[in-house]
Amino acid sequence: MKGLVYKSTGSWYNVKLESGEFIECRTRGKMKLAKLKVTNPIAVGDVVELELDESHKGTGIIKNITPRTNYVMRKSVHKAKQGSLIAANINRAILIATLHHPKTSLGFIDRFLVTTDSFRIPSTIVFNKSDLLTKEDLGAINYISSIYEAIGVNTLLISALKNEGLDKLKQLINNQTTLISGHSGTGKSTITNLLIPNLKQKVGEVSESVKKGVHTTTFAQMFEVDESTKIIDTPGIKELGLIGIEDAELSDYFPEMRNLLGECKYNNCMHTHEPNCAVIAAIENEKIAESRYLSYLSMLENEDRRW
Ligand SMILES: Nc1nc2c(ncn2[C@@H]2O[C@H](COP(=O)(O)OP(=O)(O)OP(=O)(O)O)[C@@H](O)[C@H]2O)c(=O)[nH]1
Ligand SMILES: [Mg+2]
Ligand SMILES: [Zn+2]
Structure with a gap:
């Protein structure tokens, strides 16, 4: 049987079968894995081959991962010389960035773009929380946007809170599988909730003292806007280290x-x-x-x- 990984907690994987049914799966023993040095062998977006687990009714065992068209990987925070997969087989990567509360640096944006560009994954920078911006801030966003537009990365300015600018985002993700990434507290889950009918994922705060998110989302998860439109909400990234680039x-x-x-x-x-x-x-x-x-x-x- 084949299935698509919708959620990964590290030990359990929520997989959608070709029948449309979801099943919780584990891995067992050695798999024929790609020779990628990663802390998590299976990512959300992976297409896997599995068998039913006769000893645990209603669960499955992942036997193999089919070759990926692409993946997004960062340096592992815990292990030297290893990567952590963020998602696989995506059509677009969206970086949710904010000027402050929290601040997304240009260095962070550029590392993200190197990661996605290594597979030529079309990328978009979505500046969220436009409702918090002063006139000067808007000038800064315009300037930053011009830098990225010039290199073929499109940019959007939205406010998830005020539900402004979401139409363009909806157009962009239509009929695609889209990764949503960025620092904690930038509004990834708030945006995902707006894009998916009836979804009420937990959203966190941004600490007043350090102006950083509190890492509310802990596992990457794929959601369906409709049958052909999927988005992957992910946990916030503190540092995005590159790995495997000479x-x-x-x-x-x-x-x-x-x-x-x-x-x-x-x-x-x-x-x-x-x-x-x-x-x-x-x-x-x-x-x-x-x-x-x-x-x-x-x-x-x-x-x-x-x-
Ligand atoms: N002012 C303002 N606040 C927003 C906006 N979008 C989201 N927020 C707030 O930002 C905080 C963090 O939102 P989340 O959606 O949890 O952020 P996240 O990126 O999913 O964070 P992690 O799951 O920790 O990675 C919440 O308090 C949201 O209400 C916006 O457009 N404007
Ligand atoms: Mg979140
Ligand atoms: Zn040169």
Whole structure:
């Protein structure tokens, strides 16, 4: 039997069978797994092969994971040189960002985009909590948006609280499987609740003292807007560490640098100090945003990124 993983708690997986029925599954023994060094072998969005567990009626045993078209992975918080899968087989990744309460940094946005761009997953930045923004804040959001629009990442400004701007978001996710990610407290579950009829997931607060979310959602879960439209709500991410990306491939995951491929003097150019570097020239000509380049340099410096 085949099924699609809707929820993973680490030990149990909620799987939807081709019949439409949901079944709780476990893994047992060794599976033929992809050679990915991850703390969680199965992600929400995985298509799995399973058998019924005769000894525990109504449950199943996952035997195999079918090859993924893509996945989103971060560095494990607990284990060195290991990744944690966030979701698999998605059509779009949405980063819910907020200017404050909590603050999403450009570095965080850029690491997220490198992660999704490594599989060329179309990505969108949704700035939520527009109701909290001052005029100056709106100017800042416009400026940040222009940086990302220029590299083909679309941006939206919404207020989940006021239910403003949700129409465009609904259009964007229609007939897709969409991952929703971001820091804790940015409003991922509030937005998911608005998109799914009758869904009443728990939403948390944003602490007044530290202006951070309280990690209300603890497991990733997929929900259906309709038969062909699915969204995956995920737990908030504190730090998004890259993993499994070699130095030489990093600039390939920056679309604006990838565009200049072959234009540097040296074909192994790392775009840091080399003469006649097309990337450095593009920064000087303001064709590449400085903040993006600074993010690139900081990722390059962080050696934890390698396996
Ligand atoms: N002012 C304002 N508050 C919002 C908005 N959207 C969500 N919130 C509030 O932000 C807080 C956090 O919302 P959640 O939906 O729980 O955030 P989350 O991203 O799911 O957080 P985790 O599950 O911890 O990752 C709640 O108090 C929401 O009511 C918005 O558009 N404006
Ligand atoms: Mg949540
Ligand atoms: Zn270069």
